[in-house]
Amino acid sequence: MEYLGEVKQKLLQGRFNLVVLGEFKRGKTTFLNALLGADLLPTAVVPLTSIVTLIQYGERISAKVTFLDGVVEETTLDELHLYVTEEGNPCNEKNVKLVHLEYPSPYLKDGVVLIDTPGVGSIYQNNTDETYNYLPKVDAAIFLLSSDQPISRSELDFLKDIGQYSAKTFFILNKVDYLTDLDKKKALEFAKKVLAEKVGLEEINIYSLSAKLALDGKISGDDEKIKASNLPAFTAMLEKFLLKEKGRAAINATCNKGNNAAGELQLGLELEMKALGIPLEELKAKIVLFDEMVINLRQEQEDNGYIFQGEKSKVYQELEHEITVFQESQDIMIVKEIEQEY
Structure with a gap:
């Protein structure tokens, strides 16, 4: 089978796909930017990401676009929106397969590939299809929920589909900077209860944070903002996982x-x-x-x-x-x- 050849190639390359998933407007792209500490990927107030973007380690920042016909073209970060967004590339009229970025982040060493995906559940069905087609490539997932919206039925169904492929799923409750401490606690308890009852996920950790506040702090060098965002708690756990548990x-x-x-x-x-x-x-x-x-x-x-x-x-x-x-x-x-x- 041709598929076995692909298995062998993947094994020899030693890649580990850590994919950021969730419904549209959960802040996935902003979270990735915050994690990497730079405003790399385009964001907006409307459903934006429409193409899968792979971010791998590189000594210098670079960007390449791979088209469905196999042609590869170099581009710049300033031009990414022309290929990966619904506004710049509606319904993927430019026939983009995916985008590769290289960036010198310690999280990307040792074969780790961070992957940004289109949000599911929006009016753009092609975005949902794009993400579902990528699920078989997931090794581990970071699933974003939003504090301003209860967990939906479609999110629960999506999680069940992810579970068929992902060996490990991390949960983030984003946008908690809009909540009081009491409301944040209630939102976390509700999310854990729903995930336990509807998906069978017992004793899970959900990391509450503000990706936007973290990104603002990273870009401005404001340590107080970074601390207030609660991102450091998640990154400490992620670093431990990549060091000790990634192999398993x-x-x-x-x-x-x-x-x-x-x-x-x-x-x-x-x-x-x-x-x-x-x-x-x-x-x-x-x-x-x-x-x-x-x-x-x-x-x-x-x-x-x-x-x-x-x-x-x-x-x-x-x-x-x-x-x-x-x-x-x-x-x-x-x-x-x-x-x-x-």
């Missing part, structure tokens, strides 16, 4: 993606077996449907998780061997059944 999370994410690949193969074989007893025209229709499903699954599962060096070769070889043996045995049986039938 990467292994879990890789196993999830390997199971998805095996499930894709099994689904295909089951469809083929069921096809043996149906009329020719229906058989052709089933084959077309199967091919479409495979294409969609492969598009959704292009990347795979990072794994420790000692585990890379073993995991890949075992998975490839098991699938090859299973596929060969099933192919022989299918051919025999077809020969007997016709």
Whole structure:
């Protein structure tokens, strides 16, 4: 399977995708800017981000745009809005696949890739589709909630979908600078209760902070603003995770993606077996449907998780061997059944 080659490439590159997710206008892009300490990505008061943006480590700041036809063009931070925003690139009329940024942040060392995604649930369906299509590439997620809006049904459904891929999800309650201490406490308690009852997430930590206040403090060099934003509590936890737990999370994410690949193969074989007893025209229709499903699954599962060096070769070889043996045995049986039938 072509997908296994992609698994191997991802393992060898040692990337770890830390993806920022949430509904539209939760402050995801502002949070990323605050985390990196610079006004890198464009923000606005209307639903803005429309294209996935990958931020990797680099000694100097650079930006590249990759288009759907494979063409790559260099751009500047000042021109990013022309490609990644709904205003500058409505409904992705410029056929942008994604944007790559390089930035010298300590959070991006050792293969960590921070990823900004379009918010789901807005009137722009293409933005929601863009984010959902990227979920299979998630190794760990930072999920933003907003203190000025209760958790919605669509957010709960989105979290369930994220859980199929992400090995670890961090929760942030953003925009708490608008709340009193009492209201902040109530908002946190409500969010924890809903997540426990509706999604089954028990004993989770939700970090309350103000991304806007943190970004203002980072840009102006105002330590008091940074402290008041509560961002340092989250970054301390994140640094510990990246140092001590990233490897385990990467292994879990890789196993999830390997199971998805095996499930894709099994689904295909089951469809083929069921096809043996149906009329020719229906058989052709089933084959077309199967091919479409495979294409969609492969598009959704292009990347795979990072794994420790000692585990890379073993995991890949075992998975490839098991699938090859299973596929060969099933192919022989299918051919025999077809020969007997016709």
